[in-house]
Amino acid sequence: QKEVEQNSGPLSVPEGAIASLNCTYSDRGSQSFFWYRQYSGKSPELIMSIYSNGDKEDGRFTAQLNKASQYVSLLIRDSQPSDSATYLCAATMNTGFQKLVFGTGTRLLVSP
Amino acid sequence: EAGVAQSPRYKIIEKRQSVAFWCNPISGHATLYWYQQILGQGPKLLIQFQNNGVVDDSQLPKDRFSAERLKGVDSTLKIQPAKLEDSAVYLCASSWVGGDGYTFGSGTRLTVV
Numbered sequence: 001q002k003e004v005e006q007n008s009g010p011l012s013v014p015e016g017a018i019a020s021l022n023c024t025y026s027d028r029g030s031q032s033f034f035w036y037r038q039y040s041g042k043s044p045e046l047i048m049s050i051y052s053n054g055d056k057e058d059g060r061f062t063a064q065l066n067k068a069s070q071y072v073s074l075l076i077r078d079s080q081p082s083d084s085a086t087y088l089c090a091a092t093m094n095t096g097f098q099k100l101v102f103g104t105g106t107r108l109l110v111s112p
Numbered sequence: 113e114a115g116v117a118q119s120p121r122y123k124i125i126e127k128r129q130s131v132a133f134w135c136n137p138i139s140g141h142a143t144l145y146w147y148q149q150i151l152g153q154g155p156k157l158l159i160q161f162q163n164n165g166v167v168d169d170s171q172l173p174k175d176r177f178s179a180e181r182l183k184g185v186d187s188t189l190k191i192q193p194a195k196l197e198d199s200a201v202y203l204c205a206s207s208w209v210g211g212d213g214y215t216f217g218s219g220t221r222l223t224v225v
Contacts, residue, residue, distance in 0.1 A: 004154075034213055043203055043216040044155065088154055097167045098143060098207065100214060102154035 003027060006089050006103035014111055019076040021087050021106050026070070029094025033065055035074045036088040038105065044088055048074060079110045114138065116217035118204050124223045130192035133220045136185070137206030144181055145214060146189050147203040155203055161187065162209065194224045 005024050013019045025033075032051050036044035050056045050063040050072070062075040072091070076083055086105040093099045117136040125131050137144050143162050147155035158177065160168040163184040172179070176195070181187040191198055201221050205214035 006154075008152075043201075043219045046213045046215070049213050090154075097160065097162065098209075099157060099160060099168055100145075101157070102147075104152070104154045 003093065003101045004089055004091050004103035006087075006106050008104055009107040010109050011106055012109045012111065013079050015079060015081060017079050017110075019079045019083065019108055019110070021074040021076075021089075021108065023072045023074075023089030023103055024070055025072065025089075025091045027091065027093050028067075028070065030070075030091040031094070032092040033063070033072045034090040034100070035061075035063060035072075036090060036102075038086045038088055040085075076108075079108075081110045081112050084108055084110045116204055116206050116215055118202075118217035118220055120220055121218065122221050122223075124225060125194055127196055127224050128193040130190065131194055131222060132188050132190045133202050133204075133222075135187045135189070135204030135217060137187075137204070138215055140208070141206035141215075142184065142209045143207045144187050145205045145207075146179060146187070147205065147216075148200045149203055149219075150200045158189070191222075194222075196224050198222060199224045 035048040037047050038044045048063040050065045056063045060077045064073045086107045088105045089103040090100045146158045149155040158172045159179045161181040164181045179189045201219040203219045204217045207214045
């Protein structure tokens with residue numbers, strides 16, 4: 001079982017729609033969760049972090065965490081073509097040191 | 113603040129040759145990471161330093177890869193000899209001790225032919 005799993009996509013949504021990206025993780029001891037955006041040929045860029053159950057909103061982005069289900073999601077409201085990228089979910093593993101494990105990423109395509 | 117600096121940006125080598133990558137983390141960040149990202153995959157942690165000590169190198173192919181972090185600041189990652197499957201982007205990241213959410217450098221794209 002992979003430590004962090006994501007659907008590779010692509011997820012296609014029209015401009016203005018809500019994009020919903022999902023992720024599951026295997027380590028019940030994971031405490032911190034992150035969403036990174038990666039444009040083609042660029043390095044990952046942190047866009048959201050979440051540490052407790054529930055929702056966390058930042059502008060058009062909402063991260064959701066459910067530790068009981070070991071599930072993390074990212075909602076992007078009013079999707080724009082500039083949001084087209086690969087979104088990487090990451091979780092810290094309970095190793096005693098900060099070790100961030102990434103999923104394979106979900107490719108999002110927003111069409112005008 | 114200045115970001116994580118990496119060099120070179122691109123490197124093309126023949127298999128069995130050696131190559132080295134350099135990383136300078138954000139000032140004050142004690143934790144430094146090297147990740148390998150193969151096309152279409154998520155980043156995979158190769159090695160993690162805290163100051164100049166290694167805290168995790170469980171996924172580093174130690175028969176060909178080596179890394180060091182001098183004086184707890186700059187770091188180099190070396191591959192010798194390179195294989196075709198080492199073609200990837202090598203990402204360096206840094207963070208505060210116990211900090212969350214790394215900052216990544218721009219990466220080095222390695223092509224082994």
